[in-house]
Amino acid sequence: MHWLVEPGFWSNPVVGPALILGAVVAAVSAAVGVVVVVRGQSFAGHALTDVAMAGGAGASLVGATPLVGFLLAGIVGGASIEAAGAERVRDRDVATGVVLGGAAGLTALLLYFVSSSTSATGSTQSVLFGSVFTVSPSVVPLGVAVAAATLATLFGVRRPLLLSSLSPELAAARGVRPRVVSLVFVVVLAASVALSALVIGAILSTALLVGPASAALRVSRGLVGATVGAIVAGVAAVELGIVASYDSFYWSAAHRSVPVSACVVAVVLVEVAASAGWSRWRRGRG
Amino acid sequence: MVLGNARRGRSGARIAGGLALAGVALAGCAASVPPVAPGTLAVVGAESQYADVAAQVGGRYVSVVAVMNNPNADPHGFEVSPSVAREVARARLVVQNGAGYDDFMRVVEAATPSPRRRVVVAQRVLGLASSIPNPHLWYGPATMPAVAAAIEADLARLEPAHRAYFAARLARFDVAMGALRARIAAFAARFAGRRVATTEPVGDYLLSALGLVNATPFRFQADVMNGVDPAPQDVGTVESLLTGRRVAALLVNAQVSSPVTTTLTGLAQGAHVPVVALYETMPRGFTYQRWMTAEIDAIERALTTGRSTRRLT
Numbered sequence: 001m002h003w004l005v006e007p008g009f010w011s012n013p014v015v016g017p018a019l020i021l022g023a024v025v026a027a028v029s030a031a032v033g034v035v036v037v038v039r040g041q042s043f044a045g046h047a048l049t050d051v052a053m054a055g056g057a058g059a060s061l062v063g064a065t066p067l068v069g070f071l072l073a074g075i076v077g078g079a080s081i082e083a084a085g086a087e088r089v090r091d092r093d094v095a096t097g098v099v100l101g102g103a104a105g106l107t108a109l110l111l112y113f114v115s116s117s118t119s120a121t122g123s124t125q126s127v128l129f130g131s132v133f134t135v136s137p138s139v140v141p142l143g144v145a146v147a148a149a150t151l152a153t154l155f156g157v158r159r160p161l162l163l164s165s166l167s168p169e170l171a172a173a174r175g176v177r178p179r180v181v182s183l184v185f186v187v188v189l190a191a192s193v194a195l196s197a198l199v200i201g202a203i204l205s206t207a208l209l210v211g212p213a214s215a216a217l218r219v220s221r222g223l224v225g226a227t228v229g230a231i232v233a234g235v236a237a238v239e240l241g242i243v244a245s246y247d248s249f250y251w252s253a254a255h256r257s258v259p260v261s262a263c264v265v266a267v268v269l270v271e272v273a274a275s276a277g278w279s280r281w282r283r284g285r286g
Numbered sequence: 287m288v289l290g291n292a293r294r295g296r297s298g299a300r301i302a303g304g305l306a307l308a309g310v311a312l313a314g315c316a317a318s319v320p321p322v323a324p325g326t327l328a329v330v331g332a333e334s335q336y337a338d339v340a341a342q343v344g345g346r347y348v349s350v351v352a353v354m355n356n357p358n359a360d361p362h363g364f365e366v367s368p369s370v371a372r373e374v375a376r377a378r379l380v381v382q383n384g385a386g387y388d389d390f391m392r393v394v395e396a397a398t399p400s401p402r403r404r405v406v407v408a409q410r411v412l413g414l415a416s417s418i419p420n421p422h423l424w425y426g427p428a429t430m431p432a433v434a435a436a437i438e439a440d441l442a443r444l445e446p447a448h449r450a451y452f453a454a455r456l457a458r459f460d461v462a463m464g465a466l467r468a469r470i471a472a473f474a475a476r477f478a479g480r481r482v483a484t485t486e487p488v489g490d491y492l493l494s495a496l497g498l499v500n501a502t503p504f505r506f507q508a509d510v511m512n513g514v515d516p517a518p519q520d521v522g523t524v525e526s527l528l529t530g531r532r533v534a535a536l537l538v539n540a541q542v543s544s545p546v547t548t549t550l551t552g553l554a555q556g557a558h559v560p561v562v563a564l565y566e567t568m569p570r571g572f573t574y575q576r577w578m579t580a581e582i583d584a585i586e587r588a589l590t591t592g593r594s595t596r597r598l599t
Contacts, residue, residue: 008519008522012519012521012522013522014518014521014522115365116364116365123544125513125514125515126544126545133515133518133521134515134544134546134549135545136548245518246518246519249517249518254505255505256517257518257519259514
């Protein structure tokens with residue numbers, strides 16, 4: 001492993017929690033991301049990241065764990081997008097955009113309060129771009145629990161969810177209530193965004209949500225295969241990103257490390273590009 | 287067409303209303319600045335410690351306000367308000383740190399040009415480059431005597447009638463500074479070479495004057511100061527300093543908390559390494575010299591009895 005991992009990696013006190021939390025978060029984001037991509041809700045997913053951002057800023061203002069802020073805000077924001085009840089795609093797009101703008105404005109206000117009236121520093125950086133190396137080890141069990149609950153809920157509603165995504169008419173004929181399904185899914189989405197905001201920040205959590213899922217959907221045929229592929233790609237991106245960020249300490253004489261979030265997003269982009277190349281090559285052959 | 291005009295007219299009225307509201311708001315801001323006492327010079331200190339030194343030198347002929355004086359907030363995250371601009375606009379003397387620490391003062395001064403205003407910049411008084419990596423100049427024992435002399439020179443130029451008064455006040459301040467230097471020398475004679483860890487470079491100039499060795503990598507201190515995540519390697523280094531009890535104390539910036547500093551404080555407590563709070567701006571109820579003495583006392587208490595000082599009182 002020496003060719004990949006620089007010395008001290010395994011014994012470093014902040015690396016272990018980062019690897020565990022990163023893997024769990026990546027798995028949830030990837031699994032939820034497959035449904036997001038299938039439902040065409042990438043933009044809603046991104047809007048939720050902005051809402052989560054406001055929650056994270058609010059949490060650091062009152063001194064709470066950011067995960068709780070991300071989670072509460074995401075659920076409230078997601079439910080309000082859903083409650084706006086936009087049936088047509090275009091109305092939904094506009095409602096999402098309005099919520100996004102409002103949330104970003106609220107974030108700016110809350111972060112201003114944080115830096116001007118409390119001693120919490122670096123909140124802007126950690127809320128927007130994440131800081132998995134500084135996550136307190138005590139947050140790891142909470143994160144794993146939220147992740148498990150999210151995956152279990154997603155697994156429970158997978159059939160009506162996919163049916164209403166792919167064929168609303170058929171779903172209605174089978175007695176699926178689309179509003180209920182959408183509401184459950186938006187809560188699942190909010191939870192997954194909250195988790196990935198911890199690792200790569202609220203703004204960048206879209207990358208972890210959409211990137212591995214879209215890459216896997218291009219490469220594999222069935223939804224099960226795509227979900228497994230997305231989880232593998234997502235976990236690989238986060239773990240490789242953490243390793244790259246750690247190793248980057250040794251790349252320059254000044255020992256300036258590259259942030260984890262930038263490394264993770266770089267790996268995700270490579271995966272997406274590789275999957276695009278792969279599917280083009282296969283189509284060319286077929 | 288007519289409808290269109292009517293609509294435009296309404297929106298015009300709305301804009302006018304909005305402007306009127308903004309005007310009222312501005313007037314409100316302007317009114318919130320208290321008047322300067324008659325017969326005194328308006329002086330602004332960018333940080334409360336510089337305001338205090340200006341008040342000590344200027345005595346009864348100055349009305350001093352401090353821009354950054356909230357000991358609970360991180361000065362690096364400071365944003366100016368319109369009332370600060372008003373204070374600076376009417377000030378005859380401004381004292382600021384420079385070195386990129388209070389760049390907002392430069393912006394405000396450029397926005398409110400005044401030929402009658404004199405500006406003392408500590409970093410320039412000391413002949414330092416503005417790019418100096420550690421901007422917390424006031425922790426250096428040579429800084430305030432030089433700044434006080436510059437303040438005295440400017441006050442004497444602004445109010446030549448009170449020249450003798452300002453000179454006497456400066457002499458009194460220099461006596462206090464002499465006592466502080468003696469305190470530092472006595473500390474260094476006893477504790478020179480002892481190792482400490484810090485979260486930020488806030489007190490580093492004082493620590494080297496005290497003869498203490500800061501075992502924390504400067505890169506780590508700068509990362510925490512700048513609010514970016516320190517490299518995990520550096521976090522590991524600092525954590526092992528504490529868990530291995532290889533330092534006699536952990537000195538934390540009382541005005542800055544982040545997940546990293548919280549973790550380090552917890553580790554220090556677990557390893558029975560005393561924690562001492564260093565303030566970034568002068569806490570209320572202190573003078574500059576009493577503040578520095580209190581910090582030195584707290585560090586000495588940590589080194590001799592192992593007791594933590596999380597707040598200065």
